[in-house]
Amino acid sequence: MARWLFKEEPETYSFADLQRDGTTLWTGVTNALAQKHLRSVKKGDRVFFYHTGKEKAIVGVMEAAADPVPDPSDETGKRVVVAVKPLYALPSPVTLATIKADPAFAQWELVKQARLSVLPVPEKLWQRIEKLSNG
DNA sequence: GCCAACGTTGGC
DNA sequence: GCCAACGTTGGC
Numbered sequence: 001m002a003r004w005l006f007k008e009e010p011e012t013y014s015f016a017d018l019q020r021d022g023t024t025l026w027t028g029v030t031n032a033l034a035q036k037h038l039r040s041v042k043k044g045d046r047v048f049f050y051h052t053g054k055e056k057a058i059v060g061v062m063e064a065a066a067d068p069v070p071d072p073s074d075e076t077g078k079r080v081v082v083a084v085k086p087l088y089a090l091p092s093p094v095t096l097a098t099i100k101a102d103p104a105f106a107q108w109e110l111v112k113q114a115r116l117s118v119l120p121v122p123e124k125l126w127q128r129i130e131k132l133s134n135g
Numbered sequence: 136g137c138c139a140a141c142g143t144t145g146g147c
Numbered sequence: 148g149c150c151a152a153c154g155t156t157g158g159c
Contacts (some may be wrong), residue, residue, distance in 0.1 A: 115142085
């Protein structure tokens with residue numbers, strides 16, 4: 001099972017919105033590298049929900065509810081979207097500042113490439129974030 | 136509000 | 148097909 005991080009502005013769609021809806025289609029990813037990552041997602045993969053913008057923190061965990069499917073709104077037929085469902089909110093959000101302060105994350109794309117909206121999370125980093133969240 | 140990073144566009 | 152110019156994004 002692979003692990004990922006998806007970014008979204010909470011003003012646009014927050015983790016609370018996802019918990020309310022029960023499931024949603026993760027759409028609007030247009031960047032080529034982000035799309036490449038998105039196509040690699042498999043049903044059952046775990047995904048961190050990162051609130052970008054003002055908040056800049058990982059706030060929850062969700063799960064890919066299905067494999068990626070073609071984006072119906074994309075005429076080229078090359079883009080995909082992924083259905084996700086919420087699993088649980090993190091005990092406490094893990095902020096970007098916390099992540100940047102920890103050398104373990106120095107090589108991670110979240111830090112190195114700020115504008116990437118879909119990125120893989122190495123297993124060790126995932127566990128470290130869960131640990132940071134638990135205090 | 137500014138600026139750096141990066142992606143995209145358009146002229147050649 | 149290259150690359151400069153431009154626009155957008157996201158962090159500070």
